[in-house]
Amino acid sequence: MARSLRWAALGLGAVLVVAGCSTSGAAKVEQDPKAPLELWTRTKPGGDGEKGMKKLAAAFEAKTGQKVEVTAIFDDFETKLSQRAAQKDLPDIVMNDSAQLGSMVSEGIVREVDPAAVPGTDQLIETALASARAGDGKLYGIPYSAQASALLIRKDWRQKTGLPAPKTLDQFVALAKAFTTQDPDGNGKNDTFGLAVPGSTKRGYASWYFSNFLWAAGGEFIAKQPDGKYKPAMSTPESVAATKWFRDLACTSKVVQPGAATMDTPPTNETFEAGKTGMYVVGPYLMPRFDKSLGKDKYEVVPMPPGAKDSTVLAEGGSVYMMAGSANEAAQNSFAAFVISVEGQKVGMEGEAAFNVQLPVNKAVDVTTVRKDPRWKVYADVYRDHGRYSPTIPNWTPVRQATADTINALIADCGLDVPAELTKLDGKLAETLKQQGIDAS
Missing domain, CATH: 3.40.190.10 (Periplasmic binding protein-like II)
Known part of the structure; x- marks a missing residue:
């Protein structure tokens, strides 16, 4: 997938640099609304996490017609992502831990998110949404799953x-x-x-x-x-x-x-x-x-x-990161919106093991409507009332x-x-x- 980016080496990683732009603002790439999305998810290949993400991607494709190619990576995830950054060929979407926000922003490999461009952002639990804001107060990801202890x-x-x-x-x-x-x-x-x-x-x-x-x-x-x-x-x-x-x-x-x-x-x-x-x-x-x-x-x-x-x-979770240099930013936004929608959240929670949404982050989604086990409500209540993410x-x-x-x-x-x-x-x-x-x- 062609991407027109300019890079400079800094320390051990590759950092995006664009004249006249912030470190997270890539030079505009020629957009192709039909370009498939390449999605990386941090989970074991062949495992329940990969199966769940493919199910989520299939539901999105059925709804929108937009193709998503899912790749599951667990070992050396950050190293492989840095390699793709050095090759000027980042995936379009990365599903990664919310705790990785600071590092990914510092490396300049994610773009800033306009909440208005992702319908449903206003329906997110504020604790979750705050986990996707960097120290500058700007949004650099869309949280889609949460958990608490x-x-x-x-x-x-x-x-x-x-x-x-x-x-x-x-x-x-x-x-x-x-x-x-x-x-x-x-x-x-x-x-x-x-x-x-x-x-x-x-x-x-x-x-x-x-x-x-x-x-x-x-x-x-x-x-x-x-x-x-x-x-x-x-x-x-x-x-x-x-x-x-x-x-x-x-x-x-x-x-x-x-x-x-x-x-x-x-x-x-x-x-x-x-x-x-x-x-x-x-x-x-x-x-x-x-x-x-x-x-x-x-x-x-x-x-x-x-x-x-x-x-x-401790609260943790996963975020949809929209990587810099994508040729299909509209589809990036659309995928994030689907994942946090009521439909997407429920698809992500389905199944006993192959689920990608631990606890919903959409205020309108009650975990007990999908998971009848009352123990899940204990976790959901703890997250909403007492969960705290690590500092960003x-x-x-x-x-x-x-x-x-x-x-x-x-x-x-x-x-x-x-x-x-x-x-x-x-x-x-x-x-x-x-x-x-x-x-x-």
Whole structure:
């Protein structure tokens, strides 16, 4: 697909540069309203995610006549996208994590979105729409799917202990201790633990998981200032208290599974379904899997109990990114509008496993009209009332990675001093913010 773009190398990536335009504004390419759309989706080839996206694309084609060619990529997604950028031949649409917004805008590979050109944008949940706005306040994507964290509990274990589903953090810890010490599976062995924790540094998992506890306690990784810039915030009293509390789960109460500091999500998932851990803070995407491996009757889904400040939990999702240099911008807009429409949202949610819309982002769509399981409503309510996305900065990855390295070290080595380590971390975060030009110091 021909694209007339001019590029310049910057660091390790290719960045679009257009004289007289913003970094996200590509020089106008000759438009062809019949040109097919090339769509990349970040999911495993041949898996349920690819099947679901192809189903969504087929529904769009049936409605509009516009062809969409779907390519599923999971491994080295960003590297392959950078390669296509260097070749001046980006796909037209990229379906990617909302957390990638800052990086993609900084690289200049996405174009700014005019909300008026995408019908239905005004029907999006504001929390979701805000996740697609960059630091300049402009829209660079259209969110189409969301998720938030809730608490999965082994219901059969909890009933055996006689304890209630936790509504406070004290009850949360009490239940975790009971799962660890009272042999809830009845096998006569001391081999169960209260909480599943993916505490690995890989892809920043320790930070990703900890955010559910940090924000609810009033802490921050980085704190936004009135001028829109940021200060490191991991050594504030609120963040220190949250970190100590979380660290104590592993070091004092010892309710976290052994080896948590080396585990990313796949082995952590296995501890829950194999009956080694009794609670897990995670999104709705694992329910189909656990329903098969454990059975619906074995576990329950409840909101996380509030922290010292509120009940904020991590929200995530996917966005439709309209890549710069497309020869069919009208079709880009049309596809995004379809995906967020009532029809498109429902198509995306259909099926037990092959779904591309976790929770709807359109205000007019009730998840229970498609998914009759009331557990999905728990997740939808948590998202709407308590979900929070990671800050939209030029590159969130180094912030997440640095904080993950420190949280991981603290749960792996119980002898480390928490305030001292968090002060060191803030020094690293200050440098990261400075490098990105968003430091307020």
